[in-house]
Amino acid sequence: MLGYRLTSRTTKLVWASPRWLVPSLQQGEHCRPLSGCYSRKAQASNKHYRWMVSGLNTRLLSLSGSKLLDQDVCGSWKPKTFSSHHCAFSIRSNPKDAESDGKSLSLRLGERHVQVPLLWLRDHCRCQSCYNSSTFQKNVDTYSLDNLALLETNVEGDALSIKWQDGHITDYSLQWLDQNFYSPGAQVERFLWDGPRMNEKPVPSTAYEHHVNSDDGLKSTLKNILEYGFCVVEGAPATEEGTLSVTDRISFPLETVYGRSSVMVSGEMEHSDTAYTSMPLGPHIDTTYCTLPAGIQVFHCFSHNGQGGETLLVDGFKAAEKLRRLHLSHFNTLVNTTIPHEYIEGSHYHLYSLGTVLSTDLMTGALTQIRFNPYDRAPLRTVPPQDIPHFYDSYAALTNIIRSKDSAFWIKLNPGMVLLVDNWRVMHGRSSFTGRRVLNGLYLPRDDWMSRARAMGLV
Incomplete structure (x- = not known):
């Protein structure tokens, strides 16, 4: 007051x-x-x-x-x-720093010039009455606000101060505004790759001791996953505890029909899944039958006393961007057509989910997810008859790109190597193998690993 x-x-x-x-x-x-x-x-x-x-x-x-x-x-x-003896308040600001047209405030944030709507500014006020800095939750009811005209604006250094006509005062740092106002760019730029391009670079990796004992090591691992879609943590103990010591640095395991983790021993069919065989597997995304597919797929080799079994990786975003460039109509079909996937095991499990093969950011158009798994596709009852031929053509066009020799990057997992794969972007498969192979696998939730990356300033 x-x-x-x-x-x-x-x-x-x-x-x-x-x-x-x-x-x-x-x-x-x-x-x-x-x-x-x-x-x-x-x-x-x-x-x-x-x-x-x-x-x-x-x-x-x-x-x-x-x-x-x-x-x-x-x-x-x-x-x-007003007569001459009445006081008239005026809007005070430095025109070079902040100008208002009555609906928005013109500001320079870093290297960009932006028009910030007044409602946005008032809605994002971080004063004690509008925002609880202990719980990081909003207190203000945006839709009860009225009379959002400015009385004063002032920019001094990195500080913007706004006085509204209802007397409320809002203070911002320009750095905070630059980080939080409309900014479609990502902190870590993606490196889209195919086989030849990836073969020219060292395998994205982090030493086990560095990953588990330092934030810089963990940050390096997460940055690699954001940039390349995968990372190898090398030198981990070849045990389940060794796997968890790597993943617990990121988040808790995602509980699925396979449990918290699953040790896959070749020839032992613990679940109804071809992953438990020694057969070759084409590139695919896991858990497409879940409403929210797993965020990170983890593979940890314990032992292998045979031949083959190399891991196949394909950058789904690179393949999808190639489809967008060559066949835009096919790309749009896969973005806009909902199809089903399912997982059935005995009489206990029947997981079923609907989703598009490709998903894009509504703001930027950038790819956000690929759901490509020919093994788990359910009966196609979501596509009208007249659209079925074009859908199959579109799916085939993407499949041909994904399965092309140039899309493949091969890596041999030896004992102690923990491979972490962005399951929303990079598809995995394997070659057939001989002998006895023991591999530990688990998933990490999408929201939680992204939360860790965001907390470390990577997203």
Whole structure:
């Protein structure tokens, strides 16, 4: 509450949203700011904040700066034009730093010039009454706000201060605005690859000790996954505990029909899945039958005393971008057509989910997810008959790109190597193998590994 002192007695300037209510003054009296008043403008001088009052009435000062509203004895309000002895508030700002057209505020944020709507600015106020900094939750009811006109704006260094016509004060750092106002770019730029391009680079990897014992090591692992879609943690103990010591640094395991983790021993069919065989597997995404597919697929080789079994990786986003470039209509079909996937095991499990093969960001058009798994595709009952031929053509076009020799990147997992794969982007498969192979596999939730990356400033 703003305080004002009278020459003959003390009074206060009372809050009356969306305007200020000036109490009744005796004729000839004037008011000036109290020391300690929140507004620096009010503290600076009283000559711009002086009202000479001619009668025993209560006046409401409209902060549009052009009208004064009088209340008569009956309580009705009527506009009154300012005369020379009435104070008129004005919007104060440095035009080079911040300019308003009444609907938005023009600002320079870093290297870009933006128009920030006033409603956005008021909605994102981080003062104590609008935002709980302990729980990181909003307190303000945006849709109850009105009269969002500006009274003052001021930019000093990295600080933007806004005073609204209802008297509310909002303070921002320009750095915070730059990070949080419309900005479609990602912190870590993706490196889209095919086989030849990936073979020219070292395998994205982090040493086990570095990953588990330092934040820099963990950050390096997550950055590799964001950039390339996969990373190898090398030198881990070839045990289930060794696997968890790697993954627990990122998030808890995702509980699935396979449990928290699954040790796959070749030839032992613990679940109804070809992953438990020694057969070759083409590139695919796991858990497409889940509403929210697993975020990261983890493979940890414990032992293999035979031949073959190389892991196949294919960058699904690279393949999809190639499809977009060569066959836009096929790309759009796979973005807009919903198809089913399912997992059935005995009479206990029948997982079923609908989703598009390709998903894109509504703001930027960038790819966000691929659901490609020919093994788990369910009966196609979601596509109208007239659209079925074109869907199959589109799916075949993407399949041909994914299965082309140039799309493949092969890596041999040896004991102690933990491979982490972005299951929303990079498909995996394997070659056939001989002998006994023991591989530990588990999943990490999408939201949780992205949360870890975001907390480390990577997203």
